[in-house]
Amino acid sequence: MRYEPRMAHPLSFEIRTSGIWQMTSTVLCHRGQVVLIDPGYFPRELAELAQCAQARGQLAGLVFTHGHWDHVNGWRQLPAAPVWVSEPLAQAIAQDRESARTNLREAAAFDRRWYIDRGGPPAWPPADRLRSLREGDVLPLGETQLDVLQLPGHSDDGLGLWAREERLLWVGDYLSPCEIPFVADLAAYRATLQRLLSLLDTLRCVLPGHGPPLSADEAREIAQADLSYLDALCEVAAAKTPASEAARAIALPRGRDNPDMHEHHRDNCRIAGLSL
């Protein structure tokens, strides 16, 4: 997908959809400067992203919307540039926390399984290339800037980017039309969805980390379905009566014919304190 700007707002972007889980990478440009959001995943796709970025201008940086392995394993195939991440992710990397190690282990396992050769094992960008962002910060791009949102719930290190003038919002792994919510913290996930819902009236387009760009109405529908699903999880957890049957009966908001989504539902139940 390619988005060309109106004359007054020369922000443009192209979306590339990976062969893995419809993971989306964005080449975002303003006045000859480019940032790549979640560059992924396969080497051939990364080479194409690098070409696309080069054709658009000077690469000013990469952004990871969060630390999950499918979003962070592409940086070495791209030209050297700063890598912007949320503060919790920067800390997890700097302190070599278990979450940071797990993400690398999972990247390595996937690459091994599918014989993907990147010329070396997965790694985090070196400290001198990492830049951390927190709520309220702005990410400069060309002569404009993007507002940074902290979006916990799917992971503790989620980061959103909001182009206010263009009314665009990158949300990482929320509001995907392909997946149910993958929950790390139930209360935080619900709060993040409520927050995103409150922003949707101001938006023209929402860019999820998996799946195609959404209109505000499409995003709203997904947010509401996801909230209903999470509310149902909370209700079953609060009832404390034989929960497993009630938890099994909760309708998934989408992906019901995908066995992986049922596996993720079981994970979500565990996070909510239920077992299946």
Ligand SMILES: [Zn+2]
């Ligand atoms: Zn994720």
